[in-house]
Amino acid sequence: MFTGIIETLGEVAGIREEGTNLHFTIRSDISRELKIDQSVAHNGVCLTVVALSEGMHTVTAIAETLQKTNLGLLRPGSKVNLERCMLMNGRLDGHIVQGHVDQTAMCVRRSELEGSWEYRFRYNSATGNITVEKGSVCINGISLTVVGSEEGEFSVFIIPYTFEHTNLQEVNEGDTVNIEFDIIGKYVARLTARSASV
Known part of the structure; x- marks a missing residue:
């Protein structure tokens, strides 16, 4: 983990x-x-x-x-x-990440703001994966908070430290990133879909 x-x-x-x-x-x-x-x-x-x-x-x-x-x-x-992998006696500073990428997404917008960067990503929502505003998502292994969520798209804000110390600095519009959706959200979505089909 x-x-x-x-x-x-x-x-x-x-x-x-x-x-x-x-x-x-x-x-x-x-x-x-x-x-x-x-x-x-x-x-x-x-x-x-x-x-x-x-x-x-x-x-x-x-x-x-x-x-x-x-x-x-x-x-x-x-x-x-x-x-x-995390130590069992360590702090969970990000969120629970399994290292099992669900799918890829494409960067459709990268905007430099005053002191931060906004990235917007588009993915195939037919897989059933979802994001929620203020929820967690993992992009290229980085734990990030979703700030804008729509079906098949979401955006995140990046602080200077994350920009400087990860490969997001090299991600531009049209580039492909790995996405691992929040494990709790995936279980909830699966259970909800199962209940709806009964």
Whole structure:
């Protein structure tokens, strides 16, 4: 389980294809502290560390992961948001994040305001996923508060610290991001749909 509070930015040092899998080698400040088999969220996707080298770690994404996320769009030099799994005795500073991306969304607007940024994202609402105003959403692994919510679209505001310390600084209109919707909201939506069909 994760919190959506990004620890550091990693950089893709290499990508290797093996069948339908992609192996990503990431250079980061926390790579030397990782262990084989450890779970780390990469742009919000929970991946297992399979190899370590000096200042770098390698993870593998299978075909299903590549189809549901933006990891297949990564290239050498791409910035990646990284978060290790939460400690059970730690504070939950963000919200409950599983590291299981539900789908991708496209940035349809990025506006620089006086001291903050507004991002608006559009996603396929046919999947049944929803947002609610003042609810939580995870974008590229970042726990954020929804400030505007419509069917198939939502917006968030970004403070300077988040902008400077995550790869949202590189997200522009037309770019694809990973979305994990709030787990509590997903259960409520499923139960409501089930009750309505009875």
